[in-house]
Amino acid sequence: MHSSFAHLQGEENITEARGTGVDATMPFGNTHNQLKMNYTAEQEFPDLSQHNNHMAKVLTLEMYANLRDKQTPSGFTVDDVIQTGVDNPGHPFIMTVGCVAGDEETYEVFKDLLDPVIEDRHGGYKPTDKHKTDLNPDNLQGGDDLDPNYVLSSRVRTGRSIRGFCLPPHCSRGERRAIEGLSVEALGALDGDLKGKYYALKDMTEEEQQQLIDDHFLFDKPVSPLLLASGMARDWPDARGIWHNDNKTFLVWVNEEDHLRVISMQKGGNMKEVFNRFCTGLTKIEELFKEKGHEFMWNEHLGYVLTCPSNLGTGLRGGVHVKLPNLSKHEKFGEILKRLRLQKRGTGGVDTAAVGGVFDISNADRLGFSEVELVQMVVDGVKLLVEMEKHLEAGQSIDDLMPEQK
């Protein structure tokens, strides 16, 4: 890409030429928001009568009327926040969030809407609560001895957003490319067992693509209407890519649902090692960004700020693929998971079914607990689940193993 600096020197009228609508300095500014103001709040209020998501539960006409004339500094409006929730009424059984952030300020400007959504989604987390961040892997007890006969693989993922840039639902192509550039630069400076390579989605060769598919690393354009309706798949695959280390145990997705998704994983049950690498890698990456004058979006109330309110706090999902053919058929399986603050998914990830008795078990929480606390819950919880599975295999009852609600 040619130096945009040289471009700047040659042209004096860059900012003055921008925009002829209401906000002339913002080519992506939300001049549309002004159009809506020609109608009353009632006329514009979405029909949420068929809806079952957090946004629809919380958004009243009065709240909408108060928020609709506001914008974040980058021009994100309440209608932008809720569009995905309006377009996707949801499912009677699965409660989706129904809103997204377009930038860091969204959580501030639209707190009247997002605070109750966050409280609802994150188990009663209050607007005054503080979130603690703990990425010191030494604080994790055990986790290196999960039985590999049952635990097939271990994985920890989170996301990070680069402060000062708009988030995937709202970023322009220029911003997204800048995010990619900064990320690739930072990741390029990693060394040791973290040394790796970046594969831009639009430039990868057939062989590279096949290899990434075989490694289960390749992510594709989102198909979920939950994501598409929020605008995060625009301009695909421009400025999207995958970075991974040579050992294939540390992986970063660039510009998918968040600026960065960071994943540490390996076969077997050594969650401690996975978490170690996770923390080391993240800390290193953060340092590298800081050297260049960038930091991650973070505050002491919401922790790490990501696109979806469901991923605030730690944004962490730590989990295992574990064989639980007997336990999964037990009538108390759901209750056990609930008490352990764990969640089950199929091995294809969210919204997939389990195959052959193998489940993806991970922490249910994201916000209000630190990274160490969440991974600890996974480690302790999975240990117990494997214990129970062994009991059931041997024909024994598991009643005396039932855990307390954490």
Place this chain on the structure above:
Amino acid sequence: TTNSIIPQKKKKISTFIYIPSTFIWRVLVCFYRVKMASSFARVLSSKRKVGILSLVGAGSLTVGFFLNKEQRVNAGAHVRRIYPPSAEYPDLRKHNNCMASHLTPAVYAKLCDKTTPNGYTLDLAIQTGVDNPGHPFIKTVGMVAGDEESYEVFADIFNPVIKERHNGYDPCNMKHPTDLDSSKIRGGQFDEKYVLSSRVRTGRSIRGLSLPPACTRAERREVERVVIDALAGLKGDLTGKYYSLTLMTEQEQQQLIDDHFLFDKPVSPLLTCAGMARDWPDARGIWHNNEKTFLVWVNEEDHTRVISMEKGGNMRRVFERFCKGLQEVERLIQEKGWEFMWNERLGYILTCPSNLGTGLRAGVHVTLPRLSKDPRFPKILDNLRLQKRGTGGVDTAAVGNTFDISNLDRLGQSEVQLVQTVIDGVNYLIECEKKLERGQDIKIPAPISQFK
């Protein structure tokens, strides 16, 4: 009705300061204030504008500040980065659509900072074409209009796209004829041994309201209100009923499916990426007359899609009803002070540039078992300026020798001319089929002229 904003190019005194990037995040500049607008036609005073241009180069960050006489500094608020057009220009190297063929970096740079009076931008117009690179064999349009003014404000890209899509019609120096006088039609009764059904469709947009890619919920509801109000005034064989997608009962839905009238939320990414499926199914619905021969879709891909159809080969009657219905609806909305979007350069204004002009597709379902297997079939269609589709509509395959045959052109010829073309053309095809039945040979007709 909308006011148009004339861009004000004001001379600004600008001071250019280089500030190390580590400093910027301690001195954040708030460069605008949020104001409630009572009208959307206003221009900010340039004195209050502070632009921040942030540049990212390899290995270094240098930030330039453009400061005007007044500046507002507000620590804690981040500023939207503004990149030069070259950094925002989409990557179209793998693309095959009309927009990608004509959107050069120069055109992009010229248009990227313009907005229509409603606030629609170039990036919004081209998003569907950026998101959908297209197919090597099928060249899609790759852009849409968010409102009537889009075709003016972004004329530098729309005009070449229109010219390519409409086979050379040049919006800069040609006029489009509109003619809905069905009495001018000659013939129009097909041999029903071959023609199973006849249909004419078009679209109409309500002037003053944004188009489906851009409309707000309230605007869309207003379109619905205006249209069903007018349709309720139709009488005689056009008397009918409206079925709102949000309110219809299970039985109504089933009946509409059985009649093949029901339309569903678009799944084509060409449409969804343009934003026209937002808020589905709010303010969408289907109106049809009691005889089920005149049908109007509300707020699908356009404000309205108007369809006249019947079983059999009486295209003449189908077109008569079509014209009568359209003219009646137009009269009824005019009584209330509304009108359709139309101008003499582009005819009827619709969301997709491919539907400008007449927006008309007149066609038949016709069985041509022998002709369809003849290798000259495509050339015959071509010369007759006809197009074949499967009986499921666009992008479907033919089933059992029955084809959907319709006019190729939309813009540059009138409704009467296009329907006549279809009538004459389909008659020719039937003649060919009959000849082949009798073992006689057929001839490829001379190509008919495009712009009459």
